[in-house]
Amino acid sequence: MSRLAAAALCATLSACGFQLRGEAPADLRSIHVTTAANSAVAVAIRRQLSGGPMRLAAEPGQARARIHILAENTEKSIQTLTSAGRVFDYVLRLRVDFEAADAAGHPLVERSGIEVRRIITYSETAPLAKEVEERQLFDDMRDEAAARILRRVAVAKEGALPR
Numbered sequence: 001m002s003r004l005a006a007a008a009l010c011a012t013l014s015a016c017g018f019q020l021r022g023e024a025p026a027d028l029r030s031i032h033v034t035t036a037a038n039s040a041v042a043v044a045i046r047r048q049l050s051g052g053p054m055r056l057a058a059e060p061g062q063a064r065a066r067i068h069i070l071a072e073n074t075e076k077s078i079q080t081l082t083s084a085g086r087v088f089d090y091v092l093r094l095r096v097d098f099e100a101a102d103a104a105g106h107p108l109v110e111r112s113g114i115e116v117r118r119i120i121t122y123s124e125t126a127p128l129a130k131e132v133e134e135r136q137l138f139d140d141m142r143d144e145a146a147a148r149i150l151r152r153v154a155v156a157k158e159g160a161l162p163r
Helices: 002-015 040-050 127-160
Strands: 030-035 065-081 087-102 107-121
Touching (some): 030 040, 040 127, 065 127, 087 127, 107 127
Parallel strands (some): 030 065
Antiparallel strands (some): 065 087, 087 107
16 A cells, blocks of 8 residues: 555656756856945855855856846835734835846846845834844845846856757
8 A cells, every 4th residue: 555655646746847956057157246236145146156066257257157236125114004003014125136148248138137025024022033033034035036046047048058
């Protein structure tokens, strides 16, 4: 009976289309990152590149692709108020505008934006804890934006490779 269950589980997993991301395209092994202003997302991209198959190029001429962070904006706005008119939760937004080009300067990703959102509840009894939680959420949002930018550039570069 357990063999039948194991076979059914394997068949289900193979049918769902799941596959590992794998490595970066062979032509996208080095990336150079620049920013128009200070950018925590650029720092997150550099940190993510240091641990993977892609490497961070020190000079634009050494890179197979170049990412330029044009703008990074954070925003905190009220999402919900209680019946007493007090804040119940906030929505946190991170918007990053970027563009990417290959080594020859041809655009891989035209000027584009990524927006990441999170909802955080508010507590008047623990404002310092909520402030720390907010900073952690923004850090997680920056890491997510960095990963999404790298995936987008990798997909664009893979699509630009001659077949």
